[in-house]
Amino acid sequence: MLILTNFAYYQPTTTADVLPLIKDGNIIIAGGSDLIPQLKCASIPAPEGLVDLSGVEELQKIEEKNDGIHIGAMTTLAHAAKNETISEKLPAVAQAARNVAAPQIRNRGTIGGNVLQSRRCFYYNQTKEWRQGIPRCYKVGGDRCLQIQNSPICRAIYYSDMAPALLAYNAQAVVNIDGKDQTLSCKDLIEAHCQDHDEKKMLIKEFLFSKNSFSGVFSSFVKYSLRGSIDFPVINFAYVCGPDTLRIFVGGIATQVIELADTEAYLKEHGKGFTESAALEIALSEMNKKNQVIRESGISVQVKRGTFRYIETILADIKRHI
Numbered sequence: 001m002l003i004l005t006n007f008a009y010y011q012p013t014t015t016a017d018v019l020p021l022i023k024d025g026n027i028i029i030a031g032g033s034d035l036i037p038q039l040k041c042a043s044i045p046a047p048e049g050l051v052d053l054s055g056v057e058e059l060q061k062i063e064e065k066n067d068g069i070h071i072g073a074m075t076t077l078a079h080a081a082k083n084e085t086i087s088e089k090l091p092a093v094a095q096a097a098r099n100v101a102a103p104q105i106r107n108r109g110t111i112g113g114n115v116l117q118s119r120r121c122f123y124y125n126q127t128k129e130w131r132q133g134i135p136r137c138y139k140v141g142g143d144r145c146l147q148i149q150n151s152p153i154c155r156a157i158y159y160s161d162m163a164p165a166l167l168a169y170n171a172q173a174v175v176n177i178d179g180k181d182q183t184l185s186c187k188d189l190i191e192a193h194c195q196d197h198d199e200k201k202m203l204i205k206e207f208l209f210s211k212n213s214f215s216g217v218f219s220s221f222v223k224y225s226l227r228g229s230i231d232f233p234v235i236n237f238a239y240v241c242g243p244d245t246l247r248i249f250v251g252g253i254a255t256q257v258i259e260l261a262d263t264e265a266y267l268k269e270h271g272k273g274f275t276e277s278a279a280l281e282i283a284l285s286e287m288n289k290k291n292q293v294i295r296e297s298g299i300s301v302q303v304k305r306g307t308f309r310y311i312e313t314i315l316a317d318i319k320r321h322i
């Protein structure tokens with residue numbers, strides 16, 4: 001049986017009450033769907049205290065204002081999936097939320113927690129007892145990577161479904177770091193997180209989608225997984241295209257979300273007249289260069305690389321809307 005250690009449990013109801021609790025030894029808990037399994041498996045050190053954000057209503061608001069749409073970091077995935085403003089104006093966000101795991105996880109899991117979810121690896125997401133049979137790797141304080149010999153870094157994969165959608169809209173995050181509010185691009189926030197360079201004393205308050213990121217554009221999110229339910233993505237795509245915008249992001253195949261910058265450049269240059277076969281060749285070449293696929297349970301590396309071809313469907317969709 002997996003048993004949690006003892007820790008203090010804080011239930012603040014305002015952001016002002018949360019901030020003093022963000023300190024060494026304490027960990028923020030949102031829905032807990034990513035954090036609790038890691039605590040139970042002793043993959044991360046036991047905290048002195050958990051700071052539960054679920055009672056802080058101001059972090060759950062979805063509002064359309066003059067500068068765009070604000071989505072609180074504590075908005076649950078279930079709520080984001082069915083919210084009218086999000087479905088109508090940010091369809092890729094609603095589709096991504098709808099595609100995460102299963103109803104139980106979507107009811108608990110939040111957008112903030114989804115973005116800051118830990119990168120996953122077959123050798124890490126195991127019980128402490130299971131891991132005792134293998135050498136300690138970087139992610140649990142060891143000196144090696146068991147996936148890629150001689151890798152100087154942990155190569156665990158970032159499987160967030162929400163991150164590609166946020167990046168496709170070029171969203172921003174309003175965060176509080178060391179007591180000060182600041183606005184970061186989601187690109188910087190997610191890159192830092194995927195390199196394990198997170199600000200230690202950070203609270204994500206909300207995500208901001210500027211008006212021009214969603215006005216007059218077509219956007220979509222597509223996910224492929226093994227079972228179609230309660231499953232992390234084998235690969236996912238989020239894309240936004242409009243008269244002046246074209247952004248294509250791929251997730252689930254590297255330590256980061258990958259932007260298909262060469263493909264975007266080709267499509268922008270040729271507009272509606274682009275050749276699908278040429279675009280496919282560029283996109284596959286980019287994904288083959290940038291992917292960091294590792295051993296996963298349930299799918300071989302070879303089959304996973306074969307899923308890169310699903311970009312063909314995305315390119316056909318872009319052709320219809322560019």
Ligand SMILES: Cc1cc2nc3c(=O)[nH]c(=O)nc-3n(C[C@H](O)[C@H](O)[C@H](O)COP(=O)(O)OP(=O)(O)OC[C@H]3O[C@@H](n4cnc5c(N)ncnc54)[C@H](O)[C@@H]3O)c2cc1C
Pocket residue numbers: 027028029030031032033034035036037053073074077099100101102105108109110111112113114115116117118159160161162202203204205230231232233
């Ligand atoms: C069975 C299962 C299936 C899953 N399937 C998928 C899937 O298909 N796709 C997918 O993308 N994910 C999946 N997940 C991963 C993840 O649990 C969920 O996506 C969920 O959204 C995480 O959100 P949470 O609120 O539960 O995060 P938590 O577990 O509460 O937190 C995750 C991390 O974020 C930090 N954090 C949370 N909120 C904030 C904040 N506002 N400010 C600062 N730090 C914060 C926490 O400290 C913690 O480190 C799955 C998880 C499980 C257990």
Ligand code: SF4
Pocket residue numbers: 120121122123124137138139140144145146147148153154155156294
């Ligand atoms: S990718 Fe390597 S370092 Fe990271 S969790 Fe897996 S085995 Fe450990």
